[in-house]
Amino acid sequence: MATVKLVEYEAANPAVRKVYDDIMSTRQIDWINNFWKALAVQPELLGRTWEGVKAVMAPGILDPLVKEMIYIAVSVVNGCRYCINSHTAAARKKGMTDEMLSELMAVVGMANQTNALASGFQVELDEAFEDGGRNS
């Protein structure tokens, strides 16, 4: 199932259970997915990672669905099968349609292509783009 033994709720110590409870209550679900069960081998890693994800994915300036789509984009470039599937599922729950997923992929694919071209030709950065155009 993973390179470490997954920690099921029943076998979890209080520190781990507390995180599991917070995951379920925050997400309003009644189960824990394998990712967290693997991290639970080191409760501190579980806790810190969950706190990070919770804070980052909470409503902010960016729309939660937009954040999920950015998460998918990163996962695609990294080729992380678990992450692509789990965040696509999360995005669908937040309203992502097939058309939106398709448009997301069109952008990701195009970016991956032009990244290769810019890198392949070793194109020098235009002055206007230095520091992300901050001073232009």
Next chain:
Amino acid sequence: MATVKLVEYEAANPAVRKVYDDIMSTRQIDWINNFWKALAVQPELLGRTWEGVKAVMAPGILDPLVKEMIYIAVSVVNGCRYCINSHTAAARKKGMTDEMLSELMAVVGMANQTNALASGFQVELDEAFEDGGRNS
């Protein structure tokens, strides 16, 4: 400047000029950035790439600024310096503030971390996430 000679407007053949003109008119700017000048060595590559970028980045279901942020996310994972800077500049022109960029990076960073963890522990995909949760 690049591993090929950049094609300046003055030296460009009609096919290349036509693309350059379309880039400037579509973006309402009066200059061509180095990326396109490098592609122009093969006019067909220039034309096809520009048509793709134009179609993909045009207003669709997703907001143009959201698309630029997805473009940045992909470029960050690929470590493409040219692309990160040019699309950050493009996103700023479309209204991205420091706070939005910062929130974008928080998501990208967190995704990159959990991608490594899911991959590192070789976590098995939960049934509920199969096919991106399409059948759940």
Next chain:
Amino acid sequence: MATVKLVEYEAANPAVRKVYDDIMSTRQIDWINNFWKALAVQPELLGRTWEGVKAVMAPGILDPLVKEMIYIAVSVVNGCRYCINSHTAAARKKGMTDEMLSELMAVVGMANQTNALASGFQVELDEAFEDGGRNS
């Protein structure tokens, strides 16, 4: 099983058998894993790769277990399923506990996150860090 036909010991020519024998005697095992059987299609590639791995992973200044953990770290970032699993198995044989694997992953995950942040914000290298701080 692979995109080339795996070369089993029985079907191997003398040059391949010699490498297989050395792998088994060096590792004190009595079987050959699929990776080497795929390389054996080109005996020279098999021999050169094995010699490289044997030399690099032999006891040196760095502890053999530390080397296995570095091997895992690289494999995680590359998302190589075969390599993550085989080197995690090798590290366990050399004494890696769940706690050590977990701490390893915590470092890999954090590095992957800050790599994205440094790249995403295009942070300029501090003078003190130039050439890896060699002259500071």
Next chain:
Amino acid sequence: MATVKLVEYEAANPAVRKVYDDIMSTRQIDWINNFWKALAVQPELLGRTWEGVKAVMAPGILDPLVKEMIYIAVSVVNGCRYCINSHTAAARKKGMTDEMLSELMAVVGMANQTNALASGFQVELDEAFEDGGRNS
């Protein structure tokens, strides 16, 4: 200097200063490197990232120098120039010699090669390596 304006100590708000002070006191240095100054645009991101790095890189089961070398390995595969240089500098301060760096790179290079070979031939995972050999 970066795609966001770096936050210098003098211009920092109390929340950011507190993190800066902790970085300097933990590391026993009297300056802040650019990475943190870029994150400071979003104090929450700065604080969370620093807390994560501090916890992960603190003495644990793995040796602090080993952790720095793992950090370098990840940064190399990601091609993160800032991170390679800054963590090589950090590792040198913790005692890494040229010979150790060289041996680290030999492992990283070899891993990157065999990752490509295992992936390129799509080698099937041996039963003994499943779940990282956890059940063998």
Next chain:
Amino acid sequence: MATVKLVEYEAANPAVRKVYDDIMSTRQIDWINNFWKALAVQPELLGRTWEGVKAVMAPGILDPLVKEMIYIAVSVVNGCRYCINSHTAAARKKGMTDEMLSELMAVVGMANQTNALASGFQVELDEAFEDGGRNS
């Protein structure tokens, strides 16, 4: 089968069918592989991608088999299982033997290794190699 519903020929609209027909006639086959069926969710994405692939992989200055091998090389570094397998199959149909595949992988593996070493040591570019040696 994928994170979107695959579009089978029977269920496809005329725009999609036209692309499917062109794929089959160009490749002289009588079936459509899953990749295109996934893209068909957004007919425009399907059409644009197919036109791009058709143009790029058509006979040009480079030999079609060489192009397939380059495609495999990219797919290996990206760790794209679908792409490695499908383009290895395509290359075999164009005449790639086991020996050629093996030699291709030897180059890809060696490049992946020296990429890591050049990046890991942060080797400065020699003057003679600037702009890909264009001016030397």
Next chain:
Amino acid sequence: MATVKLVEYEAANPAVRKVYDDIMSTRQIDWINNFWKALAVQPELLGRTWEGVKAVMAPGILDPLVKEMIYIAVSVVNGCRYCINSHTAAARKKGMTDEMLSELMAVVGMANQTNALASGFQVELDEAFEDGGRNS
């Protein structure tokens, strides 16, 4: 210049000089590029890497120029600036024209795009492509 001190010919020990001499005589040049000077910190790493590169890049079934182009393709996906420039220079010396480089990049870019799409939609491998179509 690098994170280790480059070893110049004059300061090199006999083992390193022997490799340097072989590099210059094999390539029929009269200087050593920085990459090898960085590896020379560990003569064994230098020797093993050079022997590998020499063997792999020697004339074989694949054309030497084709091998250089594959080397470039890998380097582009890895974003290795040193490697892209040095191997583009090497390929030019072996006869690569601007048109060939451009066609190479068109393939690399297209592959990078479709890799992202296949991964992003998590397209299931068609039966005909299993094991790279070896059994079809």
